[in-house]
Amino acid sequence: MAKYILQRLIYMIITLFIIATATFFLMKMLPGSPFDANAQKMSEEQYQSMLEHYGLDEPVPVQYVKYITGMVQGDLGVSFQYDNRAVTDVILDRLGPSAQLGAQALIIGAILGIILGMIAAIRHNTWVDYTSNVIAVIGISIPSFVFAGILQYYLAVQWRLFPPSFWETPIHTVLPTIALMIFPLAICARFMRTEMLEVLGSDYIELARAKGVSSNSIMFKHAMRNALIPVITVLGPMTVSLMTGTLVIEQIFAVPGIGEQFVSSINTKDYPVIMGTTMLFSILFIVVILIVDLLYGLIDPRIRISGGKK
């Protein structure tokens, strides 16, 4: 087990290094410069001296080596768009609200989705099943910002049940959480239903039934455990994308999250922040994938991480 994890960690570092390199050079290929707003007002000389000030006048490979060296030492540089703010601060300040919102949406959405999917599978081809199907289809096909708009208009502006936006008290988090959890809820419900149906029709469940195992035990110990595997596969990456914020939801509910940074840093050519957010996303992603792989071993007795021969 330890050997396996160590091996995975080495792969991770190599992966991250490749991502950092690719991002860096791709980013440098973007047209424009970080001082767009006033580039019009700059003389050529001043343009050059501003490039110099930000260390952008050196050849790209030199900049690259400097950046990677800094990154290894934990220094991600300072942002261009937020004058003199350390990139780590820019990211950490904004990560909190996004992570909280993402976690709330994910936990509530996933649990409700799993329950809904299970009920639909157990009550296969009844009105319960059809209703949950409709909910799932709506959740998958309608973009979250439409929900966000509807929720804000009716619940906040028309009926004044909740504040329309901002990130201040628990009450403020209700609407964005609902808007964001629709998608994970729908996905989980779909996967859970399909998998449960498949598992419930499989040989070993038949055998368990024949042996007289109680139906609860069959549901939770055998069927649900196996049905959860694909759900977990989907939930892993989804966790990362939810926790790192979603541009649209954050804009609509004025949540001071990081989702928007991914986009605005690219638009403003804020190179250090582009690198910072990309690396953050990659690291989380890779770690989550590892966790998912380890979870398989815990959930599915057929998968053995250590000792097994591949």
Place this chain on the structure above:
Amino acid sequence: MRQNKWLLLVVALLLGLVLAACSTTGSDSEEGSEDEGSTTESESTQSDEEKVLNIAATADIPTMDPIMAEDNVSFQYVSAVYEGLYRIATGGEIVSGVANKDETEISEDGLTYTFHLREDATWENGEPVTAQDFVYGWQRAINPDNGSFYANYLMSGKIKNAAEIYAGNMEASELGVSAPDDYTFVVELEKAVPYMDSYAAFMTFFPLNQEFVEEQGEDFALTPENMLSNGPFKMTEWNTEAGWVLEKNTEYWDAENVALDGINVKVVKDADTGLSNYEVGELDRVSLQGAQVKDNQTSPEFKSLTETSVFWLKMNQASAEKGEYMQNLNFRMALAKGFDKQSYIDVAYGNDSEPVNYFVPSGFVEHPETGEDFQTGSDVLAFDVEAAKEYWNKAKEELGFEEVTISFLSGDTDVSKSISDYMKTELEKNLEGLTLETVNVPWAQQLELMRTHEYELAVSGWGPDYKDAISFVDLWITDGENNDVGYSNEEYDALVESAKGELATKPVERFEALQQAEKIALDDAAIAPIMQRKTSVLSKDYVKGMDTLNPFGNDYSFKYVDIQK
């Protein structure tokens, strides 16, 4: 039986969830001093003594360091927290700040300004604001290590030695500013700057307390604790990306004339969200975008504010392939007069921005003696299809073409695309044989292509940084730094040069020379003016003092804003 168990399970799970959700969010809610009299509950009526303005900003403040401020949001709040020699009053008039404007001495040749500071102006910590603070602030701005864009832009070639210092050939201490005593600040210029008053009110020229700034080091101005105010307000809270709170600075010398007790600003990036918050009473004022303008135009709370930004169509005479076409006057006239400006505005903004035929905005500068507006309103480049067709035919004869393809550079947003579609339809309809090829690229790339002059037609605008027509007229001098249309006219150059040189101390003649220069550039169709922009807002009627936009720098002067319920 089985059903019941299921139901129980679901209910139990749901309950557990609700509780879990409450406990996770409940923990981080009660921190921060959000409830110290600055929040407004929608149901409570504010008491008479608490005047708090609740507004939104479209973005977090990029910087609170006066020398680094380059955008509207930074300007707005830096100018509320600090005070320079002068400040901009409501309506754009420049009035005394730390320096008494009436006492300022200007030498005969206009090269030396002596400002006399008030002796009762203090920093938030009680220390007096002295001339030394201005010397330090100005030197810090021009120091190339600090990377201030505006310092070089505004000082170089004007304030003595600024260009040399910025180029690294001199020490910042050699800048032409000095403090003969604590309350006298002297500025030496390389050439007369008739708009020195604007400089004295602009952020780049604000004073800074050297001891405090150096103590903060890298962290200066990053949080409320790292700032030292000498202005009407001080910042007490700043939650990145969420909002910030300003409170009245009781140490400010003119605090008794500051009506507001505080300003609550929240970051709202989505226009519809802004409007929702205005409707439920969370905001006292909100700016309107796109379709919102039309929807709210009839509201009694609707206001349209004229900006000093003008937009025009650039016809690049230096373009590699179509330069010879663009250099033909009739060709340019045809393009300039060949599209309906009002329709352009409808497509681009859908608000009541003004179609214009000039490039120096109206309501910006006045005649030094008569007080008449600079802009007398030329109509040489007014929309006129028949005239445009005549010019077009003349251009065809002179250049000997029947058909021509010109590219139109624009952004890649939906609005930019509708603009380029409109221009294509309109110009191709009115000018026979013209094919307009639209090029839609991201904003940054568009700017880069304009900067390197690799375009044929494009729309761009200009907003001034000081209150003087030269800010616009200077744009089109031959080989000028901002002249990216390749326009050149000797007579025009001579007029602009004289306005910058020998006429600098003769306000009336200078004013007329600039008017004359603008007329020449318009007659030559150096650019094709489109519109002077307006911005639309909804504002509760109890908000006073925000009915006009300042002509440069910070849009509003919060010192003079009041709430009268």
